[in-house]
Amino acid sequence: MPRRRTSPLGRLSSRVRLRPRQRAALRQRLTELATVFGADAADAGLELPALAHRVCRAMAPLDSSRAWLLLAVIGGRLPVTGEVLECVRDAELDGVESALDTAVERWAADLSEESVASVTVVIDRVLVDVHHTAQVDFATGIQRVTREVARRWYQSDDMMVVGWRPDLSGMRALTPPEVSRAFHGGPSVTSPKDASMVVPWRCTYVVPELAAEVRRAERLLTMAACSETSLQMIGYDLVPVTTAETSHSGLTPGFARNLAAARHARVIAPISDAAAHEYRGWAKMLSGSGLPGPAIQPVLLPAEAPPPAPGQLERAAQRLLIGSLPLVLVVGSHEPRKNHLAVLHAAETLWREGREFSLTFIGGNSWNSDAFTATLNRMIAHGRPVETISAASDDLLWGAYRVARFSVFPSINEGFGLPVAESLACGTPVVTSRYGAMKEIADQGGGALLVDPRDDGDVAAGMRALLEGDELLDRLRSEAAARRNKTWDDYAAETWSLFAPGGVPRQGAGTTSTAAGVI
Numbered sequence: 001m002p003r004r005r006t007s008p009l010g011r012l013s014s015r016v017r018l019r020p021r022q023r024a025a026l027r028q029r030l031t032e033l034a035t036v037f038g039a040d041a042a043d044a045g046l047e048l049p050a051l052a053h054r055v056c057r058a059m060a061p062l063d064s065s066r067a068w069l070l071l072a073v074i075g076g077r078l079p080v081t082g083e084v085l086e087c088v089r090d091a092e093l094d095g096v097e098s099a100l101d102t103a104v105e106r107w108a109a110d111l112s113e114e115s116v117a118s119v120t121v122v123i124d125r126v127l128v129d130v131h132h133t134a135q136v137d138f139a140t141g142i143q144r145v146t147r148e149v150a151r152r153w154y155q156s157d158d159m160m161v162v163g164w165r166p167d168l169s170g171m172r173a174l175t176p177p178e179v180s181r182a183f184h185g186g187p188s189v190t191s192p193k194d195a196s197m198v199v200p201w202r203c204t205y206v207v208p209e210l211a212a213e214v215r216r217a218e219r220l221l222t223m224a225a226c227s228e229t230s231l232q233m234i235g236y237d238l239v240p241v242t243t244a245e246t247s248h249s250g251l252t253p254g255f256a257r258n259l260a261a262a263r264h265a266r267v268i269a270p271i272s273d274a275a276a277h278e279y280r281g282w283a284k285m286l287s288g289s290g291l292p293g294p295a296i297q298p299v300l301l302p303a304e305a306p307p308p309a310p311g312q313l314e315r316a317a318q319r320l321l322i323g324s325l326p327l328v329l330v331v332g333s334h335e336p337r338k339n340h341l342a343v344l345h346a347a348e349t350l351w352r353e354g355r356e357f358s359l360t361f362i363g364g365n366s367w368n369s370d371a372f373t374a375t376l377n378r379m380i381a382h383g384r385p386v387e388t389i390s391a392a393s394d395d396l397l398w399g400a401y402r403v404a405r406f407s408v409f410p411s412i413n414e415g416f417g418l419p420v421a422e423s424l425a426c427g428t429p430v431v432t433s434r435y436g437a438m439k440e441i442a443d444q445g446g447g448a449l450l451v452d453p454r455d456d457g458d459v460a461a462g463m464r465a466l467l468e469g470d471e472l473l474d475r476l477r478s479e480a481a482a483r484r485n486k487t488w489d490d491y492a493a494e495t496w497s498l499f500a501p502g503g504v505p506r507q508g509a510g511t512t513s514t515a516a517g518v519i
Contacts, residue, residue: 022108023048025116029073030055032121036069036201056100062091067099068226072199073119074103077169078219084226118196122160126204126500127171128153131163131216133209134174134182138364138391140333141418142236143185145271145301146209149234151183152492153206158500162198163191168215170197200229206499207233210258217257224264232499233262235270235296237415238278239337246337246412248367265294269495271301274437275415299494302486303421303441308402309395316399322385325358328463329404329428331397331419332411334373334388335366339410339453344375344386346460351384355467358385362392362400401426406466406473410453414438420448425485429476431462447480 018026030051034040037058059066067087071079079087091099107115133146153159161179162171173196174182177189200223211217224231240247240255247255262268263286270276276298283293321327328347332338340361347359361376379386392400401407407423409432417438423430424447432438434450442448449472451462466473 018108021116025076025118026074026104026107027051029076029119032119033070033073034058036121036123052097052100056096060091060096062088062096062099064088064226065228067091068222069121069199069201070100071103072170073121074100075107076115076117076119076197078171078199079222080218081222081225084222117194119199120196121199121201122203123201124203125160125200126153126158126206127160127162127198127200129162129164129171129205129207129211130174130182130209131171132211132213134163134178135188137181137185137187139185141416142210144418145234145236147183147185148488149208149492149495152489153496154179154183160198164216165195165197166191168213168219170199170219172196172198201227203229204500205229205231207231208495209234210236210255211261212251212254212258214254214257217254217261221257221261221264224261230266231261231264233265233268233294234495235262235268235275235279235415237271237275237413238282239413239415241282242278243337243413246335248335250367263289263291263293267295267297267498269498270296270298271416272437272440273298273300274440297498299491299498300440300486301416301418301421302488302491303425303483304485304487305401305422305425306394306398308398312395312399313402316396316403319396320358320360320400320403322358325356325385326405326467327400327403328357328359328467329400329407329423330359330361330409331363331400331407331422332409333363333366334361334369336368337412337414338363339412339459340372341375342410342453342456342459343408344372344379345456346463347386348379348384349456349460350464350467353464355464357405357467360386360400360404361388362397363388364390398426401428404428406430406463406476408459408463409433409438410451410459410462411438412453417441421485424448424480424483427477427481429466429473429480431459431466445479445483447476447483449476 027048033055034051039054039058059070064084067084068079071083071087087099087103090102128150130146130150133143136143139147154161161174161182163174163178164171175192178191181189205223211220220231223229240251268279270279276296279296283296286293330340330343334340376386376388401423406429407419409417409419409430411417411433414437417432420430420432420438420441429447429449431449431451432442433453439450442450449462449466452458
């Protein structure tokens with residue numbers, strides 16, 4: 001026989017005694033649910049069981065999307081998929097009242113400050129998640145893209161900037177100082193401890209960065225799969241899948257969860273045609289699990305450089321140039337995929353041949369960079385004109401591009417290769433890989449010398465060719481100067497119209513300058 005139904009909170013009240021703050025929090029959350037579903041919750045003197053009854057009646061029947069919302073609002077944290085399924089099954093067998101009782105009972109066991117924070121259901125808005133970018137003071141390619149687009153998108157009236165709680169159990173609106181840091185970088189700021197949790201309902205949720213934290217990605221997965229909020233993502237690359245040997249093993253679990261969430265996205269916008277090719281291959285595999293997968297719509301990154309600031313070239317020359325030696329520049333972190341050991345080997349080969357030049361790396365240490373650091377230090381000890389700068393201002397970075405004879409970027413695999421585009425946008429030729437996104441950038445207008453990044457000799461040959469004489473270098477400089485470069489305003493408008501159709505931010509809303517930090 002079916003279990004006899006009781007009034008909402010009836011079974012719970014006989015077992016759990018809610019404290020005053022919990023009762024106030026529960027009333028606020030039930031009222032929020034009642035408002036979403038048009039139930040009358042205006043009577044402030046209404047007893048909790050009566051208010052709960054109105055909510056249960058309004059939410060029935062409890063499908064997966066409503067179960068997700070119920071758990072998120074009552075629990076004050078975003079649920080995972082198994083919890084949603086359990087809630088739906090509970091409601092099917094014993095009614096919405098039983099599902100609500102169970103949710104409240106589990107929430108009542110948590111006496112933390114966050115457990116009694118208010119919950120706000122946000123309806124029909126565009127939410128942009130910049131959690132990681134708002135937390136860090138460095139700027140990898142992903143952070144640079146996130147900052148450039150997010151501050152331009154912010155001109156839209158529909159946009160809310162969100163991050164996550166410290167335990168990644170739920171999201172919240174960022175404070176103005178946090179928004180500023182997400183958009184421009186800078187020193188850390190204090191996050192509020194009692195911020196209201198934001199629960200999106202029928203929203204557009206945009207993730208311009210890589211959400212690779214396991215707990216965060218799991219909750220995004222459930223939101224995208226179960227709720228009425230649609231997920232949109234910028235797709236950077238599938239390097240942890242296609243060239244896993246070049247990625248940190250610690251990234252794998254979070255990246256896998258990120259891809260699991262991406263299965264349920266409405267659209268993914270890869271940053272190059274090469275990256276789109278990888279994502280389309282991945283999407284084809286989803287048919288084996290009965291999922292259609294997201295639309296894959298590439299939007300190529302821009303190649304825009306800000307005009308030189310007054311005195312920028314002089315400052316860069318004073319800091320970087322050694323006498324009359326031509327400068328060879330390498331921009332990027334020192335992780336194995338960037339192939340910086342090959343650059344060091346090529347440089348040593350050329351120095352032993354008698355070539356005269358200096359070599360500067362701008363970029364921070366990354367995982368498994370000990371071999372690079374040790375090799376670099378040995379070369380410095382032997383008097384080679386080589387250095388690495390782990391944190392560079394925008395002024396120094398753009399000045400470095402402009403005073404360099406050429407740059408080198410022989411990466412094994414990239415979703416785009418922003419240093420290639422930036423170097424060419426400054427009119428500086430680049431030695432880069434002859435395939436993938438890097439070749440794609442070169443083919444859009446020239447200015448690059450393509451080499452096989454897995455062949456040390458070919459990397460050295462490319463550098464040698466641009467050090468030997470000026471004819472080839474001048475031709476590549478002319479090609480780079482003639483390129484028609486896409487702007488960040490263009491890119492932000494294209495992606496915004498793709499993610500949030502009907503809303504395009506005003507042109508010129510952002511500035512090109514970024515907080516370079518550690519590249």
